[in-house]
Structure formats: C-alpha cells, structure tokens
Amino acid sequence: MQKPFIKGLSHGIPICLGYFSVSFGFGILAVKSGLQAIDAILISLTNLTSAGQAAGVGIIAAAGTLIEMAATQFVINLRYSLMGLTLSQKLSDKFTTIHRLIASFGITDEIFAVAVSQKEKLVPTYMYGLILISASGWVGGTAAGAIAGLALPASLTAAMGIMLYGMFIAIIIPAARSCKKDLIVICLAAAFSAVFKYLLPMVSFGFAIIISALLAAVIGAILFPINVAETEGEEE
Amino acid sequence: MSMFLYIAVMAGVTYLIRMIPFTLFRKKIKSRFIQSVLYYIPYAVLSAMTFPAIFYSTDNTVTAVVGTVIAIILAYFKLPLTVVAISACAAAFITGLII
Known part of the structure; x- marks a missing residue:
C-alpha cells in the first residue's frame, strides 16, 4: 500500500x-x-x-x-x-x-x-x-x-x-468511453461553453463555465439520475 | 494603491470562496437529484473549461487541433494523465515546426 x-x-x-x-x-x-x-x-x-x-x-x-x-x-x-x-x-x-x-x-x-x-x-x-x-x-x-x-x-x-487541457481530456474521455450518460453531459457542457464563447462573448469566463457546467449537470441529473446505492458502493 | 493591499484582497476573496463551503458543509446530501448533479459536475466543469478554449491554447489553431486529437486518442486508450498531457504538447510543438 x-x-x-x-x-x-x-x-x-x-x-x-x-x-x-x-x-x-x-x-x-x-x-x-x-x-x-x-x-x-x-x-x-x-x-x-x-x-x-x-x-x-x-x-x-x-x-x-x-x-x-x-x-x-x-x-x-x-x-x-x-x-x-x-x-x-x-x-x-x-x-x-x-x-x-x-x-x-x-x-x-x-x-x-x-x-x-x-x-x-x-x-x-x-x-x-x-x-x-x-x-x-x-x-x-x-x-x-x-x-x-x-x-x-x-x-x-x-x-x-x-x-493542462490535455490533462483534462485524459480525465473526461475515459469516463465518456465507459458511460453514455457521462458522454452526453460532457458534450452538453462543451456545447454550452461554445455558445458562450461565440454567441455571448460579453459573459465573463468564470460565469460562462459555471452556467455551462450547472446546466449540463442538471440536465444530466433530470434525464439520467444516478443510482445512489451504486455510487456509495464505489466510494467504499 | 499599495501592491500589498491588492494582493491581500485577491488572496482573501479567493481563499474564502474555497474555504467556506469546503469547511462548513458537513451534512451527507440525501437528495437523489442533488447527488446526481454533483456526480455530473466534475465532468461538466472540465468539459466546459476545455472546449472550445483548447483550440486557442497554442497561438495557432492548427497545432492546437492536432494536439487535441492526439490527446483524445491517447485518453481513449486510457493512458496516464502525464503521458496524455506531454504528448499533446509535443504534438502541437512538432506540428508548429512543420507548418
């Protein structure tokens, strides 16, 4: 150990x-x-x-x-x-x-x-x-x-x-590969972030990240709520 | 304005933002909805930070796209973080030398 x-x-x-x-x-x-x-x-x-x-x-x-x-x-x-x-x-x-x-x-x-x-x-x-x-x-x-x-x-x-971005990719891609729900949330967050960057450039970087991530995670939580017992098992 | 005051305000605000929820929040969250949101947040935050910012990370979109593609391929095969990060950097650097 x-x-x-x-x-x-x-x-x-x-x-x-x-x-x-x-x-x-x-x-x-x-x-x-x-x-x-x-x-x-x-x-x-x-x-x-x-x-x-x-x-x-x-x-x-x-x-x-x-x-x-x-x-x-x-x-x-x-x-x-x-x-x-x-x-x-x-x-x-x-x-x-x-x-x-x-x-x-x-x-x-x-x-x-x-x-x-x-x-x-x-x-x-x-x-x-x-x-x-x-x-x-x-x-x-x-x-x-x-x-x-x-x-x-x-x-x-x-x-x-x-x-640093390469490191982020090394974290999200394996998750997206093994779980379709994670993949959808990852794609949603990237899409929202792109909308802020190209269509709403007046929103600051910090706010754009918070709003994109929260929206994607809330949509994920509504469409695919996680199995609570499952994640508790993972934490042990 | 003194430099010390600027740095103190920067550091103080940044620390409090980090410290307050991390230190004061002790309850186990029971709601399945909140647990689901918190489960998805890390991937969502990283994805929102990476895209589309990664395409502008090297001063040249072509080298950045090559670096991104290399990173995604290596990450798909679950190589370690350091390998993926350094390979993306090397790919971008070499592409910059060629073009």
Missing part, C-alpha cells in the same frame, strides 16, 4: 508540469504589466489560480479599485465553491476542521479533478501531497517566467499552453 502523501505527490506530477508551463506565461505577463518578479511570485503563492490571477494583474496594471478586484475574483473563482461542496461529500473522518481550513486553500480546477476521480475517500495527507507538488510547480513556473521567460523560444512556450 502506498502512503497517501506519496500517492498525492505522484498524482500531482502532471499538474505540476502543466502548472509550470501555464504559470511561466503568467510570470511573463505580470512582468510585462509592470509588476516586480517578487510581486508575481507572491500572487501565485497566495492565490494558486490561473484566470483570477491574470485578471488581477490586469486590474493592478490599470490601477483599478479594491472593490473591482474583489468582485472580479469573486465571479471568476466562484466555481471553486461548487468544487469545494462536491469534494466535501468525499472526505474521510480524518478531515477535521483544521485540515479543512488548510486543504481548502488548494482547491483548483486540476486538483479538484484529480481528487474527485479517486475511488476511495479523501484523507488530508493525500490532499497535502497533491497540493504541495502542484503549488510548487505553480510558484516555480511563475518565478522562472518572471525572471527568465523572455529567453525561451516562443514556439515552445506556445505549445506548452495545451498541457
């Missing part, structure tokens, strides 16, 4: 690599926007989120208000509330309040995706391993990008942009 902490670390390796490449871009963006490298690193260390940080740097560069900053972060990151709620249903008894307070810092799209796809209940040490390696990739990439980013060939940094 692998120790949960080690297991978390190893499950986080693709996230770490993907984060490094994405936050590398964030580091470059932050410095280009007039921030010091140390500010960019501090933002990555305390926020651990891609879209919210990019928007935040934009607000700082434009000398926006703190209210605007708070409202923007709220909308873009609101999806984490939904993820936190979903994860709260999968926690083992070892997850006491203090562990919840610490681990909630590390709820990101990718960490959520990996954690929620685990068959067994989540223990704190597993989450800490997963968060630690992912966050080090995120902060390390930011530092590298902010300090040395402009030196790499553009063709390489451009191609690195696809890595």
